[in-house]
Amino acid sequence: MRKVSRLSRFNIASLALGLAFLYLPILILVIYSFNASRLVTVWGGWSLRWYHEFFGDRAMIEASWMSLRVAVASATIATLIGTLAAVALARGERFRGRTLFSGMLYAPLVMPEVITGLSLLLLFVALNAERGFWTVTIAHTTLTMCFVAVVVQSRLGSLDRSLEEAAMDLGCAPVRAFLSVTLPLIAPAIVAGWMLAFTLSLDDLVIASFTTGPGSATLPIRIYSEVRLGVKPEINAICTLVIALIAVVIVIASLASKLSSSQGESAAPL
């Protein structure tokens, strides 16, 4: 019998170093957000001072509210349309324009954001649309529905198709078979897709900068303009709050995907 563990010392070292590299900067940021000192790098004891400062900062609060609204709205629309796209790709077999369709869905995943942002802005200007909440929401929906489509499509691909076929052999119409058999099975992936869309929207700076109008800055836009002026302790506190919010979202999403993997082979690629 060969040795059970194929793990070499080199493997363990690279894993440990890699994870440390990924997590230490975030950890340091969180710790510094509780620093009482005004100088970011001098430790002045634990304090919630910068959190107070944030909650007293109207512009930041307004930007956060704007970001949350955009994230919820765009994630919801993106989940609806992205799931439809995933169903068409995974179950539609061949149809006319399929290559173009999948191309339009996969390209935005890697397309540099400056291009996506600029092109959407030019469209909105040409349509004479007033820029603000809705233009940012549409822009974010366009980007994030592609991620939703990939997550849901991957789940559909790993699903046992004989289940929905059995339902139809027993007399179910296709739509009913989808609603009562397929949909419950892919529900966890849809939830995970919504969460991913939500965090991507909350995070986006470049596309939002292009597509928003005066007076409706999102949180990343505000953070970016502050960061350009230098490090401020208040930003540490805001970032920590965002990380905490996203951590809650991740816990929910991973519970959902655990539910998903307990029903079959796990699939979520992201």
Add this chain to the structure above:
Amino acid sequence: MSARRIFARPARFAAIAPYVWMALFFLVPFGFVLKISLSQTAIAQPPYEPVFHLTAGWTAIRAAFAALGFDNFRLIASDDLYLFAYLRSLTVAVTATALLLLIGYPIAYGMARLPKRWQAVAMVLVIVPFWTSFLIRIYAWINILQHDGLLNQILLALHLVSEPVVWLSTDTAMYVGIVYSYLPFMILPLYATLAKMEPALEEAASDLGAPRWQVFWLVTFPLSLPGVGAGVLLCFIPVVGEFVIPDLLAGSNSLMIGQTLWLEFFTNKDWPVASSAAIVLLVVLLLPLLLYERLQRRQLEER
């Protein structure tokens, strides 16, 4: 007719809404970028001279087409600033992708060799930073790399340097930021192919007397090439057009193309030149984009 074929018909109808959405908000906008890249700069709101109005009638459209100018493209081709920006973007992207592969591969390899139970945990640990905000992760590095930041404090305390080292606004800082931000994109596709690999193949090679490095180089690495390709494209394409990381971490004396586009647009308000820069960037990325699309489609649809 099989149940599968009957199911496919309504499934195809599901394509209508996303098809219309993506055509309207992804495909059509490129038409506008192209159109405005050919128009003249104007000091107005919006700041470009419209090439034509569809309401103007056929003769007007023909006249407008005759007047279409490639001036902006000529400007981009003749101005060294743009040439250097494109070259720099490509250099940075190639260097960063090579670094990512060098750093990401051992991590993915280590993950794939963990016991099954731990693999899932490791995968979650690699994905989580991808979910936390991109901007925040860059900001975290500014905290560490600034003049009196943590890194300099540690180096000074250990007496490794006698005075603070300038880290911020250097290419080193930019590469750290890029590697940090894109590492999950490199690790995950690599891990996906490495984890699927049959361990018996490596074992057979070493049973037949191949030393470790030979097992890796002749068996493991060639078999992981699809993952390498996916990871490389997933990092290379967005890095070429990257804006935030070079803007916040690198110095301002040499710009990447994403930055020049941003400057033309937001600072100089020269929309036509910004659009032309975007078109050139898109042309540069067309081949890698098509390759990526094929890989992605194969991975998702042919299993």
